[in-house]
Amino acid sequence: MIDREIEGETVLLDLKSGVYYSLNEVGSEIWRLLADKATEEELVDAITAKYEVAKDEAARDVSELIKDLSGEGLIIGETGQTP
Amino acid sequence: MKQESRETFYRQYSDAARPLRVQIETTRRCNLDCVHCALGGNHVMAGEMGARDYEKLIPQLRAAGVFNVYLTGGEFLAHPEIDEILNLFLEADFWLSLQTNGVLLNSGHVDLFLRHPGKVRSVTISLYGATAEVHESVTRSPGSFEKTLNAISMLLAAGIRVEVITLLMTLNHHEREAIERMCADWDVKHQFNSVLVPCKDGSPDPLRYRLPDELIRDLPRPWETFTYNFTDGDPADFKSENTIEAWCSMARSTGYLDSNGNLLPCSVLNIPAGNVRETPFGEIWSDSPVFKRIRELKISEFECSGCRHFPTCKPCPGLAYIEHGDMFAAPREICRIVEMFLGKKEENHEGKEALLETSAY
Numbered sequence: 180m181i182d183r184e185i186e187g188e189t190v191l192l193d194l195k196s197g198v199y200y201s202l203n204e205v206g207s208e209i210w211r212l213l214a215d216k217a218t219e220e221e222l223v224d225a226i227t228a229k230y231e232v233a234k235d236e237a238a239r240d241v242s243e244l245i246k247d248l249s250g251e252g253l254i255i256g257e258t259g260q261t262p
Numbered sequence: 263m264k265q266e267s268r269e270t271f272y273r274q275y276s277d278a279a280r281p282l283r284v285q286i287e288t289t290r291r292c293n294l295d296c297v298h299c300a301l302g303g304n305h306v307m308a309g310e311m312g313a314r315d316y317e318k319l320i321p322q323l324r325a326a327g328v329f330n331v332y333l334t335g336g337e338f339l340a341h342p343e344i345d346e347i348l349n350l351f352l353e354a355d356f357w358l359s360l361q362t363n364g365v366l367l368n369s370g371h372v373d374l375f376l377r378h379p380g381k382v383r384s385v386t387i388s389l390y391g392a393t394a395e396v397h398e399s400v401t402r403s404p405g406s407f408e409k410t411l412n413a414i415s416m417l418l419a420a421g422i423r424v425e426v427i428t429l430l431m432t433l434n435h436h437e438r439e440a441i442e443r444m445c446a447d448w449d450v451k452h453q454f455n456s457v458l459v460p461c462k463d464g465s466p467d468p469l470r471y472r473l474p475d476e477l478i479r480d481l482p483r484p485w486e487t488f489t490y491n492f493t494d495g496d497p498a499d500f501k502s503e504n505t506i507e508a509w510c511s512m513a514r515s516t517g518y519l520d521s522n523g524n525l526l527p528c529s530v531l532n533i534p535a536g537n538v539r540e541t542p543f544g545e546i547w548s549d550s551p552v553f554k555r556i557r558e559l560k561i562s563e564f565e566c567s568g569c570r571h572f573p574t575c576k577p578c579p580g581l582a583y584i585e586h587g588d589m590f591a592a593p594r595e596i597c598r599i600v601e602m603f604l605g606k607k608e609e610n611h612e613g614k615e616a617l618l619e620t621s622a623y
Contacts (some may be wrong), residue, residue: 190329195380198264198266201266202264
């Protein structure tokens, strides 16, 4: 998997399937933190600190994105190490 | 997270004029002496980019959003620092496509590719015959056939995707089907091309090997491509006021870097937009008047737009440029090939459906 950050968004390319994925600004922030091995809790804290969003909502968004990334094989496991 | 189809993604890059793929001529050196070489044979260009130059360039390509780097030459493996250059691109997470005659490929290269799983998208190998005699009548390099086949075997054994390309000419056209059978046995994609162009310095030497009309008519297709069909395209994209992006990605999502660092729109349109050793890649890509003008080229500006075969045949400004020094002219060799091919279809009373069936992929 390779990624590029372009104008605030992140594009991921799955080298096995050749499928492209795009992440919005918040998703890109989560992706960067995942690459730094942040835990899910740390992700929620980081997102609530940076964006005007309630902790519950941030937790839901983070959990959903991790599930999506994991489901597509873009991260390893549900707590998310980037490959 | 949004999943994008490849077509949608490519379209987004093209619409935003964002570089997706850059073809890089690492060197004009070559270990073979092919009769049709558009570069006119083995050259060592003064001021060739070295590993240190690529070290500076790579972060610029990443920052601009480039995913795919296509290394070519000359023979890209003939660059004296190629091992280091390959390593730099693989370490920096590029999806590499490689174009080679395979002769210089060794197990060290294959091991390097295997240390970066998936990052070598494909290796395209030039094969000119199904026998040593014919292949080497083109390469004029004894022993090259066996070495090229060895490279194919090595790559396939390592699970690396191989594609084979054959330029058909008077010396080798009779082995096309045998080459296709070899590729089928290896389970690799094959494509042929029958468009021979003059040398970049204007020399017409390669043209003597062009297939005559009667042999062009015998081809199953005018040419093949891995990426789009001869007849592809939505008619709405081909209105005269539209730009040419429906079939030509130059300066919109693709560019070509020559071995001296000049950024060109494509491999044959030799109009430098700037040099990456003097100006950052992203700046040339976004701001150069050459690229800006190319992005604005309208279909109506091209001679081909008035032809009865447009847009079945999609005119290549680069081929027109290399053949006539004028990108707006009709590329006559393409016209000849298409006329022959479509003429045969018309004589056989075959319609559009038959033509579509002959599309390669």
